[in-house]
Amino acid sequence: MDERIIATNIKRIRTARNITLQELADRTGLTKGYLSKVERSEKAPPYSTLSKIAGALGFETTDILKEEIGLPQDQPLFFAKKADGKIIRESRHYVGYDYEILASGKPGKNMEPFIIYAPDEFTSMFQHEGEEFIYVLEGRMEFRYGEETIFMEAGDHVYFDSCTPHAGRSVGEQRAKLMVVIYFYKRNRQ
Numbered sequence: 001m002d003e004r005i006i007a008t009n010i011k012r013i014r015t016a017r018n019i020t021l022q023e024l025a026d027r028t029g030l031t032k033g034y035l036s037k038v039e040r041s042e043k044a045p046p047y048s049t050l051s052k053i054a055g056a057l058g059f060e061t062t063d064i065l066k067e068e069i070g071l072p073q074d075q076p077l078f079f080a081k082k083a084d085g086k087i088i089r090e091s092r093h094y095v096g097y098d099y100e101i102l103a104s105g106k107p108g109k110n111m112e113p114f115i116i117y118a119p120d121e122f123t124s125m126f127q128h129e130g131e132e133f134i135y136v137l138e139g140r141m142e143f144r145y146g147e148e149t150i151f152m153e154a155g156d157h158v159y160f161d162s163c164t165p166h167a168g169r170s171v172g173e174q175r176a177k178l179m180v181v182i183y184f185y186k187r188n189r190q
Contacts, residue, residue, distance in 0.1 A: 006050070007041035009064045013057045014039075027056035048128030051184060062104045062112055080105065097123075099180075111183045118168045118176040125165035130184040132162040139176035143168045152176075 014024055021039075025032040030049065037043035038053070045053065047061070054061040080103065102113040118141055125144070134143070135157040143150045146164045151171065160166065162182065170176040 003044050004041045005066075006045075006064055007039050009066070010053060010057070011039040013059055013064075017057065019057065024053070024056055028052045046128075047126065051128060055184070060104075060106075060109060060112070062101045065101065066104065110185070111181050114180045114182075116178045116180050118170045118178060120170050120175070122167050122169050125167045126162070127165045128162050128182075130162050130182055131159065132166070132183070133157065133159045133179075133181040134168070135179040137177045137179055139174040140171040141168045141176040141178065142171050 014021070019027075021032045021035050024030075024035055028035070028049075030052070034043060035053070038045050050064065051061045054064050097119055098117040100115040102115065103109065115137075118139075122144065134152075136152045136154050138154055140151065140153045143152055143158060143166070145158075145160055145166045150158065152158065152168075168176070168178070
């Protein structure tokens with residue numbers, strides 16, 4: 001994914017909503033300088049930081065990843081065809097992870113569902129507010145949660161507090177295909 005799209009979308013939304021960099025910094029707890037670097041595509045934010053920025057702007061994290069972005073509208077039901085899905089190849093921050101964003105057109109959601117293809121090696125640990133659910137659809141995966149290691153195979157699932165560092169990697173010849181749902185508490189969203 002071209003990280004310049006993320007930077008452009010953040011700046012476009014912020015300016016369209018007449019939010020200054022300082023106001024965004026106050027809402028997110030991030031520094032004005034850091035946010036400026038993000039908007040200039042000099043600093044790629046991790047997913048947890050991107051989620052804070054999106055929430056402070058009143059957008060979904062998955063919307064900020066889109067090439068074309070519009071203002072959110074209330075939509076009580078969202079349906080998508082399989083053909084609507086798009087696999088996003090790894091980026092600098094998500095080395096080795098390919099993923100498909102599900103329900104990307106549904107605004108105002110507290111859950112973010114994905115299909116993720118786990119890498120063969122651990123590239124980094126992830127940590128963010130909320131809860132997460134992982135269901136192994138295909139293949140096998142080694143899952144690390146804090147100091148704990150769990151080996152999972154098709155049909156296995158795990159539900160956890162995502163504030164603890166966590167990561168997964170494919171084990172064996174087949175790349176693990178996962179259904180991942182991240183839940184963000186409403187109280188953490190602007």
